Amino acid sequence: MSSQATVLAALASPRRREILRLVWKEELSAGTIHRAMPDVTFGAVSLQLRSLLEDGLVEARAESRRRFYRARREALGTFAEVLERMWDDKLWGLKLEAELEGSRRGPRPRRRRRKT
Amino acid sequence: MSSQATVLAALASPRRREILRLVWKEELSAGTIHRAMPDVTFGAVSLQLRSLLEDGLVEARAESRRRFYRARREALGTFAEVLERMWDDKLWGLKLEAELEGSRRGPRPRRRRRKT
DNA sequence: ACATCATTTTAGTTTTATCTAAAATAACGG
DNA sequence: CCGTTATTTTAGATAAAACTAAAATGATGT
Known part of the structure; x- marks a missing residue:
């Protein structure tokens, strides 16, 4: 496992955590990863991937012009479970939020409101 | 427990980890904590304590002019064990180092080969 | 009230991290 | 070879974190 200090530093960034989450169970190309986080440039994502x-914490596989990344869970040791729990909690949080939103006023289901 | 993201951000700093380690099992005054890290000013330590x-992640108790801090292990959830493991590893590392140093001029112990 | 001790707070500086825009690389198909 | 696609790299801008020095706070003893 990478040094604990290294892992802690890496996991401190929400951006890197999000990337890890994306490539946790399946490998994804850099482009796909970037498409999932459109608030930053491709370059920014590429830099985080490099880091x-x-x-x-991830490994890369080149296939023609694409580069596929996936998490190296074994490098995370105990933190792997911590992250999973974290994401589960988040999911739970989102579900809860959705429920609350749905119940907010009677039978008017999936209707998304935008931030103003 | 504090939000996982908050904890991760806090633990990313070696300085804050060191403070936590110091006040893990006993409460210490700000001054004592500072004396244990003489490479920074008292002010810097105080700021990290505040954060x-x-x-x-810590709690404070005032006693006359001193302020005693101690870790709130329960706020760290899973990370408490992670940190302890981390410090144990470090201890192990230090012991190893001490052994190596001690054997540096003994009666020819097992020699370690370095990577070149 | 004054002096001292322990600590916090403020304001500004230095350092480090993260981001963008643009240029560079590299693989592929005409 | 040229143009396109996917990605990386570079150089510089912006933002955030950590630090310092000095001033401020607050409790204590005289």
């Missing part, structure tokens, strides 16, 4: 790669 | 306090 995760250098810390040994 | 840990705001994140709920």
Whole structure:
């Protein structure tokens, strides 16, 4: 496992955590990862991928012009479970939020309101 | 427990981890904590203490002019064990180092080969 | 009230992290 | 070779974190 200090530093960034979550169970190309986080440039994502790669928290596989990344769960040791729990909690949080939103006023189901 | 994201952000800093380690099992005054890290000013330590306090990772008790801090292990959830493991590893590392040092001029112990 | 001790707070500086925009690389198909 | 696609890299901008020095606070003893 990478040094605990290294892992902690890497996991401190929400951006990197989000990337890890995306490539946790399946490998994804850099482009796909970027499409999932459209608030930053491709370059920014690529830099975070590099940093995760250098810390040994993801691995990359090249296939023609694409590069597929996936999490190296074994490099995370105990933190793997911590992250999973974290994401589960978040999911739970989102579900709860959705429920609350749905119940907010009677039978008017999936209707999304935008931030103003 | 404080939000996982908050805890991760807090633990990313070696300085804050060191403070936590110091006040893990016993409460210590701000001054004592500072004396244990003489490479920074008292002010810097105080700021980190405040940040840990705001994140709920330590608690403070005032006694006359001193302020005693101690870790709130329960706020760290799973991370408490992670940190302890981390410190144990470090201890192990230090012991190893001490052994190596001690054997540096003994009666020819097992020699360790370095990577070149 | 004054002096001292322990600590916090403020304001500004330095350092580090993260981001963008643009240029560079590399693989592929005409 | 050229143009397109996917990605990385570079250089510089912006933002956030950590630090310092000095001033401020607050409790204590005289």
